[in-house]
Amino acid sequence: MQYASTDGRGRPVAVSGTVVVPRAAWTGPGERPLVAFAPGTLGIGPQCAFSKQLAGDYQDAYEGGNIAALLRAGYAVAATDGAGYLDGQVHPYVSGADAGHALLDIARAAPRVPGSGLSAAARVGLWGYSEGGAGSLWAAQLARSYAPGLNVVGVASGGVPGDLKVVAKSLNGGAFAGFLLDAVIGMVTTHPEMPFDELLHEEGRTAVRDARTLCLVGTLARFAGGRTENYTRDRLTLDQVFAVRGLDGRAWGQIVETNKLGTGVGPAGSGARHEIRFPVLQYRGLLDEVIPAETEEATRRAYCDARVPTQWNTYLGDHLLADFQAVDDVVRWLGDRFAGRPMPGNC
Structure with missing residues (x-):
């Protein structure tokens, strides 16, 4: 339906x-x-x-x-x-x-x-x-x-x-890092006005395109061990990504907090x-x-x-x-x- x-x-x-x-x-x-x-x-x-x-x-x-x-x-x-x-x-x-x-x-x-x-x-x-x-x-x-x-x-x-911040820090770089990438895509889908694509290098953009086509097993296999540093242009840590602000002054970390x-x-x-x-x-x-x-x-x-x-x-x-x-x-x-x-x- x-x-x-x-x-x-x-x-x-x-x-x-x-x-x-x-x-x-x-x-x-x-x-x-x-x-x-x-x-x-x-x-x-x-x-x-x-x-x-x-x-x-x-x-x-x-x-x-x-x-x-x-x-x-x-x-x-x-x-x-x-x-x-x-x-x-x-x-x-x-x-x-x-x-x-x-x-x-x-x-x-x-x-x-x-x-x-x-x-x-x-x-x-x-x-x-x-x-x-x-x-x-x-x-x-x-x-x-x-x-x-x-x-x-x-x-x-x-x-x-x-608490998505706690979960994200646990997933980053681990066997279930694909869940973190899906979560990032989910947040961007809900908040397209926030900086995202400009933070990524080409490998990061490819990872996002791939994640949007994969189911559970494929996601886990493709992105196991992935870290935010692997996909961002300036090798941003997760805390640095949380600190990135949009034009309205809000930071990514504040947006994630609203889902707690x-x-x-x-x-x-x-x-x-x-x-x-x-x-x-x-x-x-x-x-x-x-x-x-x-x-x-x-x-x-x-x-x-x-x-x-x-x-x-x-x-x-x-x-x-x-x-x-x-x-x-x-x-x-x-x-x-x-x-x-x-x-x-x-x-």
Whole structure:
């Protein structure tokens, strides 16, 4: 499907995604619940869109097992590709507002799909891991202001890159440096007025062109070990890139900071900029080699300190394995939220 959304700068944009509804009738109370799902990193090439993977066999698609588990539980799924996978677009990778809007809007659009049998009054859960974990938490933070009519009852977010500066410093020069290049392209897509192309030498421009065509495995293989110094004309370090300013005086580092999760959050009635009126599940792998524990723990602490009802789970796995290890726990947790059961949290 295609549906209307809003980009990170408040402009209308078309986004793609997939709605999947179990064939079996819903036998639980009320309307069939809906889970709005944000996939993890797939690469920013247009062929990498999650819906194109699901068009084959969702059991074989990356994170297709998450979708299958939700369907077995009887829940409908609205899985966004995220913005930027349609012709002529570029995916605004790790842009918080873009991701949050896209996830909330597919939940609003799903009941309008002919034959879905879904209700606009249905209870909605949000779920995502890694890039999708950040996207689902951004959707949670924006839900009250951007989609107040949605009946969101909970959000499950795992492997969350909550502070992009911390993540960038960890990725730079490492095995997963391709994620950093995708993030740079995402930031430039959202902020084209900022200096970028003039910072690159020809090898850097070639790297950007290549990254825009690659999916996950190709991105990691092509850019393993890459550093900002390898691609910039003056061999700029990451901190020097963060210090580069645009014509309006803002630095790249300040723009990256606007995507930090956990700032300005609070529970219902708190008056916080981002009031979260439903429980939150956050989780991570204890052996995560992609997202630093420092930022995952900090996002959890920020939510707990803000008195947002939060459950924190950990798994003895790396970044990829923890995604699979958590599936059954997440589906049960969402089921409890759909049933209206209390969640005391474990802050």
